[in-house]
Amino acid sequence: MSDGDVLVANHVLDYPYARSVGPVLGAFFTALSEGRIVGVEGSDGAVIVPPTEYDPLTGEDVGELRDVGPGGVVTAWSWQVAPGRKHHLDHPFAWALVRLDGATTAMLHVVDAGDPGAMATGMRVTARFRPPAERRGHVLDLEAFVPEPDGGGR
Amino acid sequence: MSGAEAGTQPVTVLETPIHLDYVFTPGIAQSIFLRGLARGVFLGQRCPTCGKVYIPSRGSCPVDGVATDEVVELPDTGIVTTYCVVNVPFAGQAVEIPYTCAQVLLDGANISFMGLIQEVPADQVRMGMRVEAVWVPPDELGPSLASVKYFRPTGEPDALYESYEEYL
Amino acid sequence: MSAPARRPVAVVSFAQARNVRREASRNEVELLMPVVSEVFAAIGASKDDMGFICSGSTDYLVGGPFSFVTALDAVGVWPPRAESHVEMDGAFALYEAWVLMQEGAIDAALVYSFGRSSPGDVTEILALQLDPYVTAPLWPSPVALAALQAQALIDAGEATEEELAEVAARNRSAARANPNAQVVSDASPEELLADEYVVAPLRRHALPPITDGAAAIVLAAGEKAREWRERPAWITGIDHRIETHALGCRDLTRSPSTALAAERAGLFEGPPVDLAEVHAPFAHQELIVRRALELGDAVTVNPSGGALAANPVMSAGLIRIGEAAARIWAAESERAVAHATSGPCLQQNLVCVLDASDGAVVGGGA
Ligand SMILES: [Zn+2]
Numbered sequence: 269m270s271d272g273d274v275l276v277a278n279h280v281l282d283y284p285y286a287r288s289v290g291p292v293l294g295a296f297f298t299a300l301s302e303g304r305i306v307g308v309e310g311s312d313g314a315v316i317v318p319p320t321e322y323d324p325l326t327g328e329d330v331g332e333l334r335d336v337g338p339g340g341v342v343t344a345w346s347w348q349v350a351p352g353r354k355h356h357l358d359h360p361f362a363w364a365l366v367r368l369d370g371a372t373t374a375m376l377h378v379v380d381a382g383d384p385g386a387m388a389t390g391m392r393v394t395a396r397f398r399p400p401a402e403r404r405g406h407v408l409d410l411e412a413f414v415p416e417p418d419g420g421g422r
Numbered sequence: 423m424s425g426a427e428a429g430t431q432p433v434t435v436l437e438t439p440i441h442l443d444y445v446f447t448p449g450i451a452q453s454i455f456l457r458g459l460a461r462g463v464f465l466g467q468r469c470p471t472c473g474k475v476y477i478p479s480r481g482s483c484p485v486d487g488v489a490t491d492e493v494v495e496l497p498d499t500g501i502v503t504t505y506c507v508v509n510v511p512f513a514g515q516a517v518e519i520p521y522t523c524a525q526v527l528l529d530g531a532n533i534s535f536m537g538l539i540q541e542v543p544a545d546q547v548r549m550g551m552r553v554e555a556v557w558v559p560p561d562e563l564g565p566s567l568a569s570v571k572y573f574r575p576t577g578e579p580d581a582l583y584e585s586y587e588e589y590l
Numbered sequence: 591m592s593a594p595a596r597r598p599v600a601v602v603s604f605a606q607a608r609n610v611r612r613e614a615s616r617n618e619v620e621l622l623m624p625v626v627s628e629v630f631a632a633i634g635a636s637k638d639d640m641g642f643i644c645s646g647s648t649d650y651l652v653g654g655p656f657s658f659v660t661a662l663d664a665v666g667v668w669p670p671r672a673e674s675h676v677e678m679d680g681a682f683a684l685y686e687a688w689v690l691m692q693e694g695a696i697d698a699a700l701v702y703s704f705g706r707s708s709p710g711d712v713t714e715i716l717a718l719q720l721d722p723y724v725t726a727p728l729w730p731s732p733v734a735l736a737a738l739q740a741q742a743l744i745d746a747g748e749a750t751e752e753e754l755a756e757v758a759a760r761n762r763s764a765a766r767a768n769p770n771a772q773v774v775s776d777a778s779p780e781e782l783l784a785d786e787y788v789v790a791p792l793r794r795h796a797l798p799p800i801t802d803g804a805a806a807i808v809l810a811a812g813e814k815a816r817e818w819r820e821r822p823a824w825i826t827g828i829d830h831r832i833e834t835h836a837l838g839c840r841d842l843t844r845s846p847s848t849a850l851a852a853e854r855a856g857l858f859e860g861p862p863v864d865l866a867e868v869h870a871p872f873a874h875q876e877l878i879v880r881r882a883l884e885l886g887d888a889v890t891v892n893p894s895g896g897a898l899a900a901n902p903v904m905s906a907g908l909i910r911i912g913e914a915a916a917r918i919w920a921a922e923s924e925r926a927v928a929h930a931t932s933g934p935c936l937q938q939n940l941v942c943v944l945d946a947s948d949g950a951v952v953g954g955g956a
Contacts, residue, residue, distance in 0.1 A: 349790065363789070376738075407723070407724045408728070442653060446654070487626060487637060
């Protein structure tokens with residue numbers, strides 16, 4: 269049988285998952301829907317963002333929720349030259365690990381910087397939230413980070 | 423918490439829909455089987471080691487782990503090895519209840535597959551009953567099991583239990 | 591620190607499918623069956639000799655449920671066999687088989703893995719291995735995350751784009767000698783630097799190809815290993831370690847899980863290795879793994895071309911073990927290390943030390 273005789277068919281999988289978030293991530297998503305960002309105190313006093321139910325490095329219990337940001341520092345970044353079909357921005361953007369003010373760990377998100385020349389490790393960025401009516405308690409309520417004016421981009 | 427102060431509802435559930443697109447191939451052996459259905463014939467494959475005939479074949483003998491390269495055309499006739507009567511309605515149901523779903527062992531095959539049994543009341547279907555395939559009209563045939571409309575009794579005497587007990 | 595003496599178990603046979611961008615006609619069973627046949631035929635063994643079967647695969651790749659169960663048709667599991675499966679690279683399935691063989695009840699095991707990345711979008715599918723609450727909804731591809739890691743390495747002064755091009759050029763040039771390689775090239779690092787960025791700072795050449803493939807290995811213990819292979823590749827130590835999924839909690843420029851697995855596998859005890867097969871899908875990751883494994887300049891790294899020459903998801907790690915073992919059989923190596931990785935940015939790592947002598951069996955994760 270030649271390859272031409274082998275059947276092919278388009279096949280779609282849809283998983284309509286709705287996940288319980290629990291008290292810790294629930295507080296994080298609730299805060300995002302209000303235009304705020306919260307982390308949680310780790311076992312050694314570090315502030316982990318996004319908050320986790322346990323200290324990811326020691327496995328110990330975590331402490332109180334703490335407000336962080338909205339500004340922060342880029343600790344690593346890469347440049348998405350062409351957005352993929354699942355990405356929420358329709359133009360080139362940066363992936364970044366952002367350590368928010370008041371946080372010890374960095375969170376993965378995107379920086380809507382316009383141009384890779386605007387990006388640099390160590391630069392300051394600040395959160396850009398969607399308008400309140402569009403928020404739904406989701407990580408993309410924080411639409412993107414954007415460079416702070418004179419924030420150290422190159 | 424400030425969430426309550428601000429009047430927003432605490433978030434308890436996160437919706438994370440996932441949509442994935444594939445271009446699926448059933449492989450060489452199953453393509454042969456499906457193309458057979460599109461012609462209105464059952465095509466199985468024989469194991470060169472144990473001689474068993476599989477339909478549909480996935481390309482290998484699941485006992486011996488060797489390729490089943492020889493294509494075998496099987497007749498439309500076979501026997502009901504076992505069956506169940508569906509009395510419960512469910513979403514997307516295409517057949518009126520009660521109806522009978524059976525494992526059919528085609529003559530010359532060494533494995534049964536599932537089919538509907540019709541043209542006989544559900545309470546008269548039995549193990550060992552001789553049946554034959556009823557195909558959809560020629561212009562509706564396609565590379566799908568939907569080409570087999572159902573199986574119906576042939577009226578021949580029932581097969582002896584010993585002739586199919588290995589396939590239960 | 592060394593664990594108690596272990597039962598000598600060796601890699602005695604290895605086979606892989608020719609790695610291709612798209613296996614258009616064969617399904618998983620049809621892809622795997624000739625590989626399993628070959629891995630047995632090479633040593634005159636049969637499935638009846640195998641006391642255990644362990645496989646690595648993921649159903650998300652082809653979008654069909656329980657493909658790891660139907661894949662058993664490629665082996666033939668009647669009468670019923672002792673079997674297990676991991677939703678991971680086959681290297682981790684090999685670890686499970688090795689652990690079981692330490693009990694002493696069985697003398698041989700078949701390990702296999704398979705995966706076709708072509709039916710779906712593998713960069714989307716691999717995003718599903720990330721945290722589903724705060725990370726996966728952003729749909730970062732493995733390339734995007736690896737690029738973050740590469741930039742961190744560059745910012746730390748530990749790599750340059752030129753060095754990434756050198757890694758890619760060396761691997762793809764070495765792949766000329768590998769008949770199963772998918773991407774081979776004699777392009778110089780300078781030529782490669784003309785490539786476009788995919789996700790900066792990673793250019794096309796620093797990425798692995800998208801590959802459909804399958805692989806199989808036979809493990810055997812003691813005398814059985816010597817019966818099947820004149821010069822078995824003894825596993826003197828094997829261990830794997832994982833790091834947190836929270837990328838922002840990791841130092842992406844280091845691989846502490848690789849270093850710890852290497853220590854626990856006894857890599858730093860005994861004579862140095864002369865050969866390494868490292869599973870570094872992205873060019874900069876070879877630099878990170880080399881450092882964690884403390885590989886000196888005298889060590890031959892990735893004579894097969896590594897994952898930059900062919901990256902069959904779920905098999906590329908197992909293939910590293912097979913490639914390293916094959917060089918011990920051929921007396922091209924006395925002591926080798928194979929490495930396998932899983933997850934984003936080298937999240938989880940396995941280290942397997944192989945030796946031409948079974949006298950060196952000392953380590954092994956406990
Ligand atoms: Zn057979």
